[in-house]
Amino acid sequence: MTRNVLEAQINYFYYPGTKTPALENINLDIKKGEIVVITGGGASGKTTLAYCLCGAIPNFVEGDYNGSVSLKDKGLDDKDISSISLPKLAKDIGLVLEDPQNQLFHLSVEEDVAFGPGNLMLPKDEIKNRVEKALSSVGLENYRHRNPETLSGGEAQRVVLASILALNQDILILDLPAGELDPLGRKQIYQNLKKLCHQENKTMIMIEDRFDEVIDFASRYIVLKNGNIVIDQDADYFWADENLDKLNSLGIRIPSNIGTRTDELRDKTNYKTDNTDDLNDNKNKIKAFEPIIKIQNLSHYYPSGECGIKDVNLDIGRKEFISLIGKNGAGKTTLAKHIVKLLTPTEGTVILDNKPLEEYRRLQLANKIGYMFQNPEWQIFKNTVFEQIEYSLEIQGVSNEERKIKVNKLLQNLGIENVAELHPYRLSKGNIQLLGIASALINDPDVIIMDEPCNGVDYNTTLKIMNLLRKLSNKDRSVILITHDIEMALKYSDRIIMLDDSKVIFDDSPLEFTSEFTTNPQILETEAH
Known part of the structure; x- marks a missing residue:
C-alpha cells in the first residue's frame, strides 16, 4: 500500500481581523506519488490550505490556527511541520505562489x-x-x-x-503554476510536470481552475467551498457524466475534452447577458465601428535594445470589444501601456478622440481610459478596498455622498461589497483582481483596457467579469481585453488581434480566427517557445 507523505488535521484558521474561518474541519492525507488538484470558488481556502501544507502557516503567515500537518517518513519522527524550521522544510516541500x-x-x-x-x-x-x-x-x-x-x-x-x-524536492505545491501562460505554454509546462512526476515519483499538489491540460494525469481532485472540503474524489469518478451536474453547480469549469455532456452543461451557465443576440452574432464578421483610438506606425524599443512592439497600425472602434492575444512576451502589455501613456513610443503615435496622447494631461486621460494592470497589486496604496476605489473620485473633488453611492454600486455589481472595509492585501487573489477592475471602472471611462482580468478567479466570477465587459461594450464603451483564455475571447469579442514577435499577425473576427485555426493550426504555434 502506498504510504502517506502528508497528513493534515486542521480544525480552523482565521486571518487576523476576520470573523469567518478561512479553513475549518480539514482532514486530508496525501500519498506518495499522488498528483492532487485542489480547486474551488473564489476565497474558498485553496491558497490558505497550500500555506498550511507547506508550513507557511503557522511559521510565517499570521493568524489564529488550530491544527497539525505531519510530514511522514523523512527522518523527522512524524513531527508537526509547525515545529520544523522553514529552511529545513524547504529541502522536502516546494511552494510556487500565484504571483x-x-x-x-x-x-x-x-x-x-x-x-x-x-x-x-x-x-x-x-x-x-x-x-x-x-x-x-x-x-x-x-x-x-x-x-x-x-x-x-x-x-x-x-x-x-x-x-x-x-x-x-519530493513534494511540490503549485498555486496556479500556469495561470499567466499562453495556451501552448500551459500545455508544455504540464507535459513536463507530468513527465517529472512519473519518472521521479514526485508528489504534486496543484491549485488549478482550468483542467484541460491536467485531466490526463491528475490522480485526485479536491474541491473547497467556504474553507471546507466538499468533494475529495479519484480522477476516474470526478469527471464522470453523473458527477458533472454537481461540479457545474459548484462553478467548476467543465473541460472541453471530457464526457458526453460538456456542451449541454456549458450552455446552462455560460454567456448569459442582457444582449444574447448580440453575443451570438459578434463572431461572424467585423462590424463597422467609429474609431476612438488610432495607433499609427507604433514601435517601442526598451533601453536594453529589446523590441517591445514594431510598426503597429490599428484603429479601435467605439463600442468595440477586442481581445488581444498572443504568446508571453509578444508585446500585448507593451501595446496597452502605450495607449494609456505609460510608455513613450520610439516611433509613431497614438491618437485618442482625434487628439494625440501627448496633448492629454494625466487626469484627463484617467477619465477617458480605465486601465487594469496585469498585476493589480501594483496599483494598491490605500488601507481599505473602499478607499482604494474611491481615490480617483476623491482627487477630482467629487462629494463624499456621490463617492459613496458610486463605489457601493460598483462593489455590489462585482460582488465584493462584503470586503469593502478590509485592507486590500487581505484579499484573495480573485478579489484583488476584482478590486483592480473596480478601480479601472470607477470613472466610467470611454475606453476600458483589462490585462488578464480573469487570472486567478473562479469560473463563475470569470463569467461575471466577461458579461460585465460585454454589457459595457454594448453601452458605447470600447473594451480591450488582454487574455490567454481563447474560449472567452472567441465567445465575447467582436474582433481578435493576435501579436507575435512584437508585430500584429492576425486581425479579424472570431469566426475568421476559428476558421484560420481549424485549417491552419500553426497560427497558434506562435505561442510556443
Whole structure:
C-alpha cells in the first residue's frame, strides 16, 4: 500500500481581523506519488490550505490556527511541520505562489534559479546542472541572462517554477503554476510536470481552475467551498457524466475534452447577458465601428535594445470589444501601456478622440481610459478596498455622498461589497483582481483596457467579469481585453488581434480566427517557445 507523505488535521484558521474561518474541519492525507488538484470558488481556502501544507502557516503567515500537518517518513519522527524550521522544510516541500513577480529578486534569471540550490550548499557543478535542467523544463534555456524585471508575467511564472524544480524536492505545491501562460505554454509546462512526476515519483499538489491540460494525469481532485472540503474524489469518478451536474453547480469549469455532456452543461451557465443576440452574432464578421483610438506606425524599443512592439497600425472602434492575444512576451502589455501613456513610443503615435496622447494631461486621460494592470497589486496604496476605489473620485473633488453611492454600486455589481472595509492585501487573489477592475471602472471611462482580468478567479466570477465587459461594450464603451483564455475571447469579442514577435499577425473576427485555426493550426504555434 502506498504510504502517506502528508497528513493534515486542521480544525480552523482565521486571518487576523476576520470573523469567518478561512479553513475549518480539514482532514486530508496525501500519498506518495499522488498528483492532487485542489480547486474551488473564489476565497474558498485553496491558497490558505497550500500555506498550511507547506508550513507557511503557522511559521510565517499570521493568524489564529488550530491544527497539525505531519510530514511522514523523512527522518523527522512524524513531527508537526509547525515545529520544523522553514529552511529545513524547504529541502522536502516546494511552494510556487500565484504571483510570480513577488518571488523574483535577483538581477538575472540564472541567479534566481540558482538561489535555492546555492543555499543548500551544493557543489558548483551540481548547481549549474540543476539550473540548466530546470530552465530546460520550463522552456527558458535562452533566458538565463535576462533581468527578471524585463520578463512578461508568463515568463516570470516559468522562472519561479524553474526555481522550485532546481531544488529537487519530493513534494511540490503549485498555486496556479500556469495561470499567466499562453495556451501552448500551459500545455508544455504540464507535459513536463507530468513527465517529472512519473519518472521521479514526485508528489504534486496543484491549485488549478482550468483542467484541460491536467485531466490526463491528475490522480485526485479536491474541491473547497467556504474553507471546507466538499468533494475529495479519484480522477476516474470526478469527471464522470453523473458527477458533472454537481461540479457545474459548484462553478467548476467543465473541460472541453471530457464526457458526453460538456456542451449541454456549458450552455446552462455560460454567456448569459442582457444582449444574447448580440453575443451570438459578434463572431461572424467585423462590424463597422467609429474609431476612438488610432495607433499609427507604433514601435517601442526598451533601453536594453529589446523590441517591445514594431510598426503597429490599428484603429479601435467605439463600442468595440477586442481581445488581444498572443504568446508571453509578444508585446500585448507593451501595446496597452502605450495607449494609456505609460510608455513613450520610439516611433509613431497614438491618437485618442482625434487628439494625440501627448496633448492629454494625466487626469484627463484617467477619465477617458480605465486601465487594469496585469498585476493589480501594483496599483494598491490605500488601507481599505473602499478607499482604494474611491481615490480617483476623491482627487477630482467629487462629494463624499456621490463617492459613496458610486463605489457601493460598483462593489455590489462585482460582488465584493462584503470586503469593502478590509485592507486590500487581505484579499484573495480573485478579489484583488476584482478590486483592480473596480478601480479601472470607477470613472466610467470611454475606453476600458483589462490585462488578464480573469487570472486567478473562479469560473463563475470569470463569467461575471466577461458579461460585465460585454454589457459595457454594448453601452458605447470600447473594451480591450488582454487574455490567454481563447474560449472567452472567441465567445465575447467582436474582433481578435493576435501579436507575435512584437508585430500584429492576425486581425479579424472570431469566426475568421476559428476558421484560420481549424485549417491552419500553426497560427497558434506562435505561442510556443
